Amino acid sequence: xxxxxxxxxxxxxxxxxxxxxxxxxxxxxxxxxxxxxxxxxxxxxxxxxxxxxxxxxxxxxxxxxxxxxxxxxxxxxxxxxxxxxxxxxxxxxxxxxxxxxxxxxxxxxxxxxxxxxxxxxxxxxxxxxxxxxxxxxxxxxxxxxxxxxxxxxxxxxxxxxxxxxxxxxxxxxxxxxxxxxxxxxxxxxxxxxxxxxxxxxxxxxxxxxxxxxxxxxxxxxxxxxxxxxxxxxxxxxxxxxxxxxxxxxxxxxxxxxxxxxxxxxxxxxxxxxxxxxx
Amino acid sequence: xxxxxxxxxxxxxxxxxxxxxxxxxxxxxxxxxxxxxxxxxxxxxxxxxxxxxxxxxxxxxxxxxxxxxxxxxxxxxxxxxxxxxxxxxxxxxxxxxxxxxxxxxxxxxxxxxxxxxxxxxxxxxxxxxxxxxxxxxxxxxxxxxxxxxxxxxxxxxxxxxxxxxxxxxxxxxxxxxxxxxxxxxxxxxxxxxxxxxxxxxxxxxxxxxxxxxxxxxxxxxxxxxxxxxxxxxxxxxxxxxxxxxxxxxxxxxxxxxxxxxxxxxxxxxxxxxxxxxxxxxxxxxxxxxxxxx
Numbered sequence: 001x002x003x004x005x006x007x008x009x010x011x012x013x014x015x016x017x018x019x020x021x022x023x024x025x026x027x028x029x030x031x032x033x034x035x036x037x038x039x040x041x042x043x044x045x046x047x048x049x050x051x052x053x054x055x056x057x058x059x060x061x062x063x064x065x066x067x068x069x070x071x072x073x074x075x076x077x078x079x080x081x082x083x084x085x086x087x088x089x090x091x092x093x094x095x096x097x098x099x100x101x102x103x104x105x106x107x108x109x110x111x112x113x114x115x116x117x118x119x120x121x122x123x124x125x126x127x128x129x130x131x132x133x134x135x136x137x138x139x140x141x142x143x144x145x146x147x148x149x150x151x152x153x154x155x156x157x158x159x160x161x162x163x164x165x166x167x168x169x170x171x172x173x174x175x176x177x178x179x180x181x182x183x184x185x186x187x188x189x190x191x192x193x194x195x196x197x198x199x200x201x202x203x204x205x206x207x208x209x210x211x212x213x214x215x216x217x218x219x220x221x222x223x224x225x226x227x228x229x230x231x232x233x234x235x236x237x238x239x240x241x242x243x244x245x246x247x248x249x250x251x252x253x254x255x256x257x258x259x260x261x262x263x264x265x266x267x268x269x270x271x272x273x274x275x276x277x278x
Numbered sequence: 279x280x281x282x283x284x285x286x287x288x289x290x291x292x293x294x295x296x297x298x299x300x301x302x303x304x305x306x307x308x309x310x311x312x313x314x315x316x317x318x319x320x321x322x323x324x325x326x327x328x329x330x331x332x333x334x335x336x337x338x339x340x341x342x343x344x345x346x347x348x349x350x351x352x353x354x355x356x357x358x359x360x361x362x363x364x365x366x367x368x369x370x371x372x373x374x375x376x377x378x379x380x381x382x383x384x385x386x387x388x389x390x391x392x393x394x395x396x397x398x399x400x401x402x403x404x405x406x407x408x409x410x411x412x413x414x415x416x417x418x419x420x421x422x423x424x425x426x427x428x429x430x431x432x433x434x435x436x437x438x439x440x441x442x443x444x445x446x447x448x449x450x451x452x453x454x455x456x457x458x459x460x461x462x463x464x465x466x467x468x469x470x471x472x473x474x475x476x477x478x479x480x481x482x483x484x485x486x487x488x489x490x491x492x493x494x495x496x497x498x499x500x501x502x503x504x505x506x507x508x509x510x511x512x513x514x515x516x517x518x519x520x521x522x523x524x525x526x527x528x529x530x531x532x533x534x535x536x537x538x539x540x541x542x543x544x545x546x547x548x549x550x551x552x553x554x555x556x557x558x559x560x561x562x563x564x565x566x567x568x569x570x571x
Contacts, residue, residue: 012373019370020387023447026402027390029413033405044416091298098294103284110295117306118558123505123527124550127534127543128309128316148305151298168283181285210395212509217535228395232513235401244411251401258393263386270452
C-alpha cells in the first residue's frame with residue numbers, strides 16, 4: 001500500500017463492517033421473521049434473534065402457503081427463469097452469428113430492428129403487450145410468461161462483440177478443411193463461447209427469477225403465480241389477517257436461489273454484469 | 279467493425295435470424311405500434327368503440343395536474359435514489375479498495391442485495407418499517423418520531439427511496455471497485471511522495487480518473503430508478519398515500535389496468551418510450567467516448 005497504515009485501516013474495517021451489517025440487516029430480519037409466530041410479530045417489538053418455529057413455518061409455506069403452495073410458485077419461477085435464460089441465449093447467439101458471419105440483404109435492417117428493442121422495456125409497453133398476449137391465448141401459461149421476455153438486444157450485442165474478437169483465421173481454416181457454416185458454429189464457435197454463455201446465463205437467470213410486473217399481469221390463477229409476485233399477494237393487509245412468519249418464509253425462499261447463484265458463481269456473475277453493460 | 283471472412287449462403291442467415299425477429303415483431307413492434315395508435319384514440323365510456331382524436335390525449339396529459347406532479351415525483355425519487363446509492367457505494371468501494379485483508383469477503387457480503395428482486399426488497403423493507411408491526415418503526419416511535427408512511431407522503435417517499443437505493447448499492451459498488459482497481463498504483467504513489475494526503479489524492483486524482491465509471495453509473499441508475507423500481511412501489515405504497523409515490527411507470531400501470539383509461543395510458547407509454555430512447559442514445563454516445571479515456 002501507499003503509506004503505512006495503522007489506525008486508518010482499523011477505521012476502514014469498522015466502516016465496512018458497520019456498512020455490511022446495515023446492508024444485510026433487511027435480509028437477516030426477514031429470516032428471523034420466518035422463525036417466529038404470528039403473534040410475536042404483530043405485537044412489536046419482535047425479537048431480533050431467530051425463534052424455534054423454523055420447521056413449522058417453512059413446511060406450512062411450502063405445502064400450503066396462503067394463496068397457493070410456495071413449492072408450486074418456486075417451480076413456476078424456476079421454469080420461467082430457466083426458460084428466459086435459455087431462450088434468450090439460444091435466439092441471440094443464432095442471430096448474432098447471422099449478423100457477424102454472413103453478408104445478405106437487409107442485414108443492417110435486422111440489426112437495427114433488434115437494437116430498437118433496447119428502447120422498449122416491458123414496463124413501458126405493458127398494456128398493449130398484455131393485449132397481444134391475451135389475444136394469442138397465452139394468459140396463465142408458461143409460454144406467455146417466457147416468450148414476450150426473451151427478445152433481447154443486450155444478449156445479441158454481447159455475442160456480436162465476442163464473435164468480432166474471434167480470429168478470422170479460424171473461419172479460413174474451417175473452410176479449407178471443408179466445414180460449412182453450421183459445422184463451424186457447432187464445433188468451433190460454440191465451444192469458444194462457453195464462458196460467455198455461462199456468464200450471461202447467471203445474469204439472465206436472476207433477471208427472469210426477479211420479474212414482477214409481467215407475471216402479475218398475465219397470471220390470474222394462483223397456481224400459475226411466480227414466487228416474487230405471489231409474495232405480494234401473501235402480504236398481510238391487516239394485523240389480525242394473514243400470516244407474517246409464513247410470508248417471511250416465502251420471502252426467504254424467494255431470495256435463496258438468486259442469492260445462491262450470485263455467491264457461488266461470483267466470478268461468472270461479475271463477468272456477466274460487466275460484459276452486458278458494455 | 280466488419281468481418282473480413284464470411285460464409286456464403288442464401289437462406290441460412292434468414293433462418294438463423296428468424297426466431298429473434300419473430301419474437302421481436304410479435305412482442306415489441308406490434309405492441310409498440312398499438313401503443314402509438316391507441317395514444318391517438320379516445321375510447322367511448324362503454325368500451326364499445328373509439329374515436330380518433332389526434333393528439334388530444336397528449337394535450338390532456340400535459341394539462342393534467344396529477345401527470346405533471348408524477349414527473350416531479352419521478353425526478354425527486356430518481357435524484358435521491360441515484361445520490362444515496364452511488365455515494366454509499368463509492369464510500370464502500372474506496373474502503374474495500376484500501377484494505378488488504380478481507381476485501382474478498384466484504385465484496386461477497388455486499389453483492390447479494392443485487393440478487394433480491396425489487397418486489398421482495400419492498401416486502402423486506404415494509405416488514406421493518408410498517409408502522410404497526412415493523413421493528414425499526416417501533417424503535418423510531420419509541421424515540422419520539424411520528425412515523426407513519428401510510429398517511430405521510432414525505433415519509434412514504436423516504437421509505438421507497440431507501441429501499442430502491444439499498445438494492446442498487448451492490449451494482450454500483452462492483453463497478454466503482456473495478457474502476458478503482460483499474461487506476462494505476464504508480465499515480466497514487468507519485469502523489470503520495472509529493473506529499474498529497476489521502477483526501478487530496480482522492481479529490482484530485484482518483485475521483486477524476488473514476489469519472490467515466492461515475493457517468494456510466496449515473497445513466498444506469500437513472501434508468502433503474504425510472505423503470506425497474508415498479509415492484510418496490512407496488513409492494514410498499516401502491517403509489518400512495520394520495521399520489522405521493524406515483525412515479526411515471528407506476529402511473530402507466532395504474533391508469534391502464536386499474537383506471538382502465540387506455541388512451542391516456544398508451545399516450546404515457548409513448549412519452550416513456552421517448553424518455554428511454556433519449557437515455558439509450560446518451561448511454562451509447564458515452565460508450566463511444568469512453569474509448570478515449
